[in-house]
Amino acid sequence: MALPPIIKSARRNKPTLKLAIVLSLIYLFGTDAWAMSGQGASIASTFLWLAVLLMLAKISGLIEKVGQTAVLGELLIGVAIGNLYLLGINLVEPAKTNEIIAFMAELGVVILLFQIGLESSPTEMRKVGVPAFLVACIGVVVPFATGTYLVGPWLLPGLSDNTYLFLGATLTATSVGITARVFSDLNVLHSREAQIVLGAAVIDDVLGLIILAVISAVVKTGEVGAAEIIWITLKSVLFLLGALVIGNKIAPVISRWLSKVHTGTGMKFSIMIAFCLIFAWLADLIGLAPIVGAFAAGLVLDEVHFRDFVQPELVADIRRITAKCDHDTARELDKTIEHHEKNSLLILIEPVGHFLVPLFFVYTGLQVKLDVFFSTTTLITALGITVVAFIGKLVAGLAAGTANKWIVGWGMAPRGEVGLVFAVTGKALGVVSDQIFSIIVAVVILTTLLTPPILTVVIRRVERMKK
DSSP states (O other): OOOOTHHHHTTTOHHHHHHHHHHHHHHHHHHHHHHHHHTTOOHHHHHHHHHHHHHHHHHGGGGGGGTOOHHHHHHHHHHHHHTGGGGTOOTTHHHHTOHHHHHHHHHHHHHHHHHHHHHSOHHHHHHTHHHHHHHHHHHHHHHHHHIIIIIHHHHSTTOOHHHHHHHHHHHTOOOHHHHHHHHHHTTOTTSHHHHHHHHHHHHHHHHHHHHHHHHHHHHHHSOOOHHHHHHHHHHHHHHHHHHHHHHHHHHHHHHHHHHTTOOSHHHHHHHHHHHHHHHHHHHHHTTSOHHHHHHHHHHHOOGGGGGGGSOHHHHHHHHHHHHHSOHHHHHHHHHHHHHHHHHHHHHHHHHHHHHHHHHHHHHHHHTOOGGGGSSHHHHHHHHHHHHHHHHHHHHHGGGSTTSOHHHHHHHTOOOHHHHHHHHHHHHHTTOSOHHHHHHHHHHHHHHHHHHHHHHHHHHHHHHHHHO
């Protein structure tokens, strides 16, 4: 098969030529993967698709050269190749419905939230507990009220009350994965604003899922009792508190026991991943999103839980070296060792994140269907609801106290996969029509794609003002 003509036009520009060669190879690989997928989506074709999507994710990192974060590039490259079908090119369609790729993408966002949990400090999050709680509450109440009682009846007249309830519920969602990635890319994950957003997003998720459970019960039975609402709320709060309290008790015990089997890196890594996946499963078991469990697992684990994995010979060697150094050098060496130990868990999980996390964002982009914007009525309605969706979260940012309110407000804005869960649930219950579903998807697309560049600009402007 001949390479695309882009190679010929790029001969005089070496960087462009290199990019053209990579894209051409991806085209060839993708063609082979499509052909094999047509024969039954073999495991081998899935391997090839994973390679293609990962290469595309890394190529999309070129967007950083124009001042944007990598996550925006990954989302956009997914949108671009996912909508090739509009041009009559069905090359990528098998990847959209590949269950293995979907699983890897879901695992990617779980790993991302686990990494964010590892980098976050429960102590720091407690310091922003009140602002985070207020931001979450306002970020749920305002979008829900405006969606259900104002913008829904105004822009979409004549629909049932249940449909408006689901529209309002969808607007309460916050996709913490996208915002967390932006904070991480810009190295501001430990800022007060980031901690408020992360804490508020977890509370927001709990409150949103409670609303979803209550509305679903109303649609199914026509009413729901106060006891059921209390129970849904109680089990959500108990999970988060139990994860932190019980997890801190269990983690060192399990670590100490398994260190007797082996003290190597492999065992340490296995304990980390096991905690992440078990907590994600427990969260799903009680009706919360798995990413909430993964985030809680990251908060629970600390390097202190792995003290038994430090080899005595290594400690002895370090002590002999520091004994021969002057006081200042020994102190600096101790700080370096302490810093390495503190971040060794993140270093262990980092390669897994480099592989899986970009897949999640590219795959999310793949699911975006631009043809929902082709209807003028749908487009105008979606734009109106999107404006309300942004305003609802920006209003929530006003409760951020001394933190920058714009950063917090924009940080809460993306709906992402959480908003889609609400929409899919409403459609399954028969109260969300295809048109309303398309509008909700459009709102999710716009809030997901617009937030990263806007948030990046706001954060960088604030950083420049501080200097």
